Amino acid sequence: MAAKQNQENLPVVLVYRRPQFNLPHRNRLSRHFILLDPADSQEPTSSFLSTYAQSVRALLCVGYSTITSETLSLLPSLELIVACSAGVDHIDLQECHRRGIAITNASVAFAEDVADLAVGLLIDVLRKISGADRFVRGGLWPVMGDYPLGSKLGGKRVGIVGFGSIGSEVAKRLVAFGCSIAYNSRRRKPSVPFPYHANVRGLAADSDILILCCALTEETHHMINEGVMTSLGKEGVIINVGRGSLIDEKELVQFLVQGKIGGAGLDVFENEPDVPKELFSLDNVVLSPHRAVFTPESLEALIDLTSANLKAFFSNKPLKSLVEIEL
C-alpha cells in the first residue's frame, strides 16, 4: 500500500473472499478505503479477524464466499455487508437481521447482462441454435439435409418467476419479440403491467416458458418441482438464471430425459461445477457455466456500484442497492 498523508482518515473495509476470487477493483477502492484482506495474510481467517477486524463496520463480500453466523460473531462492529453478487443466499440473513446489519447486492449492476443471457438461452432452446451449430460442425448438413424446425418466439406465453431488476429486464426484452408476459413474485407489484399469479404452479399452467429470476431462499428452494413441471407441459421450456436449487434438479433431469418437457436453458446448477451428465447428450438443453453476470462491462458496473454503496455508507447517505430481507 502506497503511503498516503491522510491514510489514517480513510475508512476501513474488510475484504472477504476465498483466495481464488480476485478483487478486480482493489486499486480503485484503495484510493478511498483502507482494505483489510485476510486472504493476503498467512494467518487463519478467524484469528486474523479477531485481531484486526474488531472495529470494522463494513465488509465487501467477493464472489459467493459464505458468511456464516460464526464469521459474523468475529465482527462485533459490523453494520454493512456489500455483496458483489446478485444473490445473497450465501450470507446468514437471519443473523444479519438480528444484528441489524444492512446488506447491499449487485443485481442492478448485472441485471441487463443476466437478462441478455436469459433471452439468449431462450432463443437458443426455441430455435435450436446450439443444436443446429453442432449439426453443421459435425458435417451433417450435406448428408442429412434440414435440421428439425425450431419454434416461433412471438406469441409465446412467458412466465417470469421473480420480478425484480432482472425479471423486469427480461420482460422488457421479450415484449419486443412479441411474447406475452405474466409473473409470480412474493407479492403482487402494483406498478407491473403484467398479469400476476399467486403461485408458480398456476403460472406454469398458463405459460409456455418459465424464466427463473428470483432469489434462493428457504421458500424458493426446489420451487420448480414435479407438479410445476407437469403443469408447464410437454412443450414447456425452463430457463434458469437464478440459482440451481430453485429447481429440483434430479426431477428436471428425468423430465428432460423422458421428454416430459420441451427443453431447458440453464446457467446455474445445484452442485456447480458438476452438471448432471444425462444433460450432455440432449440437444434441447443448453448449458452455461454460471456466466450470466460476467461481461467486462458488467464488472465495471459492479465496481461502480459496490464503491458507491461503501461511499454512501461512510458518508451516512442512503445505500444504493439495499436488499429487503424477508424472513
Added chain:
Amino acid sequence: MASTNPQESVRDHSPLPKVLVPNKPRSFYTIGEEPFTSTKFQYLKAYESPLPLDQFLATHAHSVKAILSSASAPVTADLLQLLPTVRLVVTTSAGLNQIDLPECRRRGIAVANVANVYSADVADLAVGLLIDVLRKISASNRYVKQGNWPTRGDYPLGSKLGGKRVGIVGLGNIGYEVTKRLEAFGCCISYNSRKKKPYVSYPFYENVCELAANCDALIICCGLTDQTHHLINKEVLSALGKKGVIVNIGRGPIIDEKEMVRCLMEGEIAGAGLDVFENEPDVAKDFFALDNVVLSPHCAVFTPESMKDLSELVVGNLVAFFSNKPLLSEYVDE
C-alpha cells in the same frame, strides 16, 4: 372443402388453372404440400417428371400462367422464354435474387413475394445469433457438455450487448424487426441501405465501410443483387475491426467468405453468426475449428408458425390471381 389431390394426373382439358413448380420448394419438405394446395388451381410439378425441363414445358406447360418459384427454382430469362403465357411469379423464399426481375418487368409479369411472414422469425434468429456470438452461448454449451467445467474452470467472458453500436445492412422489413428487438437490449442502431429512409431516425451511412468503421457489430439483412455481391469485403471487415462481430441472415455471397474466414482465423474480427453461406450445404470446413463462430443451416425462416403463414399467403396470392383480384403481396421495386 377437400382440396384437390395433387397426385392426380393432369389432363390437358382440366378446368383448373395450372401453376408450374420447376423444383420442389423446401417448405413443401418441411410442412408437406397439403397446406399449399387449393381447389382453385393445381400444381404442375416439373420435378416429378423424368423429362428434362424444356421438354416437360413444351409438352405440358404451353398455357401456364403462373410459376411457383423458390431458392431452388430460379426464374431466368431462358425459362420465361419457354413460357410466353406466364403473368405471375409467386415465390416461397424471402429473397428474390433467383428471379430475373428486370425480365419480369419487361414482360409485364407480376411478382408476389412473402411480405412479412418471415420477418419476425428471421429477426429472432439474427438476434439469437448475435447474443450467442457476443456471450459465447454455443461455445460454452460445448465446453460444459465436453465435461470441461470442473476440470478446466471458468469459460472466458463474453461481452455486453447494451451500448453496442449495431449497424444494420439493409433496413427492410427484416432489418426493422431486428432494430425493434435490439433497442430493448440497449443497443445503438445505425444503418446502410440503398436509400436513406425518410421516417427512420437512426443514423444513415452512405457506404458500408463507413458504417462498419462506426459499429461494433454488423447485421446483414439485405437481399443479394449484383450491387451487394461481396459487399462485405476485406475493406469492410478491416473497418469493422478486431472486436467486431458480423451476423448474416441474408445470403452467403453478400460476404466475401474466404476473406471473412481468414479474418476470423487471424483474429482480425472477433466472431460471426452465420445462417447462410456461399456454398450451402457444403460449409467451408475452416469454420468447424472456430469457437467464435455460430453456424446455422439456413433455417432462419423455418418455424411451423411461419410455414403456416407462408402457405396461406401463397395460396391466397394464387387464388387472388386466378380470380382476377389484386395480389396480397405484390413486389414493387422502390
